[in-house]
Amino acid sequence: MATDKKKKLKVSLVVMLILIFIGIGAAAIYVYHEVTQYNLVFANHIYVNDVAIGGLTQEEALIKIKEQLNTYNEEHFITLFNKDKQIHLSLDTFNPTSNLDEVLQDAYTPGHEGHIFKRFLASKNTALESIHYLVQTSYDLSEIEKALEVQAHLFEEAPIDATIERKNRQFYVTPEQIGYALDSQATASIIYDMLTANELPIRPIQIVMKEVTPAVTAKELEKAQTPLASFSTSYNNADQDRNQNLAIAASKINAKLNPGESFSLGSKLEPITPDAGYKASKVIVNGKLEEGIGGGVCQIASTLYNALLLSDIEIISRANHSLPVAYVPLGRDATYASELIDFKFRNNSQYPLFVESYCEDNKIIVNLFGDAALKLPYDEVKFSSELIKTTPPPPTIYKEDDTLYEDQEIQETTPLEGKTVKLYRLMYKNGELVSKELINTSYYKARGEVIKVGTKPRLD
Structure with a gap:
C-alpha cells in the first residue's frame, strides 16, 4: 500500500511539474506574443501634440499627426495688409517643415525599454502618467520670400x-x-x-x-530741352496755294522722338491730297516744273535737313532734287516724293528729341531740341558746296506747236548744265578750322533747251 501511494505521489508530482512547465511555456509564449505585438505600437500613455497615439503603429501615428499638422496649417492664416489692401495666406503657403520623424522616434522609447517582462507589464499598465511630446514646425526664410x-x-x-x-x-x-x-x-x-x-x-x-x-524723372528731362539747332528758309508770299502747303506741312512735322525712334517725313506729311488741305502748285517732275498737289513740301524737307546738319543727329536717308532749288545752296536740299523718296533720320541720343516747325514772316523755321550730346562741340559751323563736275546740256529740242504761227518760237525750257557737288561741313573753334567732314555727294541732271516752233500759217 505504502509503495502504491509513493508511486501515485511521484506520478502526481510529475504531472504537476509537467503542467507547471506547460503553464510557464504557455505564459512565456503569450508574453512573447504580446510583447512582439506591443513592439509594433506606441505605449498607451503617449501623446503627440495632444493627440493620443497609444496603440498606433509608427506609420499610423505618422499619418495621424501629419493630418493634424496639415489641417492646422490650412486653417490658420496670416493677414498681410497695406493701406486698403489685404490678403490672407494659410501657413501651408510657406511650405513649413517639422521634426515629426524625430519626435515619433523619441515617443516610441517609453514603455519599450528593459527586459521582455518589463515591456509586457508596461503594455498592460493603463495607469501610467501620460507623456506629451510637441512637434516643432520650422520655416525657411527663402520659402516665405517666394x-x-x-x-x-x-x-x-x-x-x-x-x-x-x-x-x-x-x-x-x-x-x-x-x-x-x-x-x-x-x-x-x-x-x-x-x-x-x-x-x-x-x-x-x-x-x-x-x-x-x-x-x-523731371530732372532727367531737363536734358531734353537743350536747343540744338535752328534753320529757316524764305518763301514768296504771293503764291497762296504753295504757302498753304508749306503751312500744313510745317505743322505736320512737329514731333517728339524717343531714344532710338526714327522720323519719316512721309509718315508725317501723307496723305498729300486735297482732302487733307493740300493745294496744287509747282513741283519738279523729270527735270521740269509741273503742277502737282502738295507743291512746295520739299522746302519743308530741305529746311529740316539743314537744321539737322547743324547737329549730330543721325540722318538715315536723303535724296537731292533732280534740279537745283532757289531756297538752299547746292547739296543742301532734300526732296520728297510720295511712295518713291522719303527723308528719314533717327534720334541717336538717350533723351527725347523735339522737332518744332512753323511758318512766320514768310519763313519756314525749324528748331531742334534734345540731348546736349547731339550738339556739335564747335564754336561755328559752316558749309561748303564744292562743284566737282559739270555735264553740258543735251542738244536743243524743237517741238512743233500748232497754236503758234509759223514765224513764232517760244523757249519752253531753258538749258541747264548737270552738276555734281560735294557738300562739306566745316567746323571751327576759336576762329580756326578744326574739322572738314564730307556730308553728301549730290548730282543734278543736265537739262536740254526745248523750243516750241509754230506751224500755224498766217492768213493775209
Whole structure:
C-alpha cells in the first residue's frame, strides 16, 4: 500500500511539474506574443501634440499627426495688409517643415525599454502618467520670400515716368510719381520671426513697401530741352496755294522722338491730297516744273535737313532734287516724293528729341531740341558746296506747236548744265578750322533747251 501511494505521489508530482512547465511555456509564449505585438505600437500613455497615439503603429501615428499638422496649417492664416489692401495666406503657403520623424522616434522609447517582462507589464499598465511630446514646425526664410513674391503684384503701385511735351513753343513737364513695391525680404523676416517665436494668436502684419524710382524723372528731362539747332528758309508770299502747303506741312512735322525712334517725313506729311488741305502748285517732275498737289513740301524737307546738319543727329536717308532749288545752296536740299523718296533720320541720343516747325514772316523755321550730346562741340559751323563736275546740256529740242504761227518760237525750257557737288561741313573753334567732314555727294541732271516752233500759217 505504502509503495502504491509513493508511486501515485511521484506520478502526481510529475504531472504537476509537467503542467507547471506547460503553464510557464504557455505564459512565456503569450508574453512573447504580446510583447512582439506591443513592439509594433506606441505605449498607451503617449501623446503627440495632444493627440493620443497609444496603440498606433509608427506609420499610423505618422499619418495621424501629419493630418493634424496639415489641417492646422490650412486653417490658420496670416493677414498681410497695406493701406486698403489685404490678403490672407494659410501657413501651408510657406511650405513649413517639422521634426515629426524625430519626435515619433523619441515617443516610441517609453514603455519599450528593459527586459521582455518589463515591456509586457508596461503594455498592460493603463495607469501610467501620460507623456506629451510637441512637434516643432520650422520655416525657411527663402520659402516665405517666394510665397510673397507670388503675391507682390497685388500691392504694387507702378511708378509713373515724367513726361515732356513742347507746345506753343514752350516745354511742359509732368513730374514723375514714385512707385511702391512689396519688400519681400523685409516682410518675410517679420513673418519668419513671428512664426519661429510661436506667437499666438497670429497677428496681422503690415507689409513693408519699398520705393521704386521711375525710369524717367523731371530732372532727367531737363536734358531734353537743350536747343540744338535752328534753320529757316524764305518763301514768296504771293503764291497762296504753295504757302498753304508749306503751312500744313510745317505743322505736320512737329514731333517728339524717343531714344532710338526714327522720323519719316512721309509718315508725317501723307496723305498729300486735297482732302487733307493740300493745294496744287509747282513741283519738279523729270527735270521740269509741273503742277502737282502738295507743291512746295520739299522746302519743308530741305529746311529740316539743314537744321539737322547743324547737329549730330543721325540722318538715315536723303535724296537731292533732280534740279537745283532757289531756297538752299547746292547739296543742301532734300526732296520728297510720295511712295518713291522719303527723308528719314533717327534720334541717336538717350533723351527725347523735339522737332518744332512753323511758318512766320514768310519763313519756314525749324528748331531742334534734345540731348546736349547731339550738339556739335564747335564754336561755328559752316558749309561748303564744292562743284566737282559739270555735264553740258543735251542738244536743243524743237517741238512743233500748232497754236503758234509759223514765224513764232517760244523757249519752253531753258538749258541747264548737270552738276555734281560735294557738300562739306566745316567746323571751327576759336576762329580756326578744326574739322572738314564730307556730308553728301549730290548730282543734278543736265537739262536740254526745248523750243516750241509754230506751224500755224498766217492768213493775209
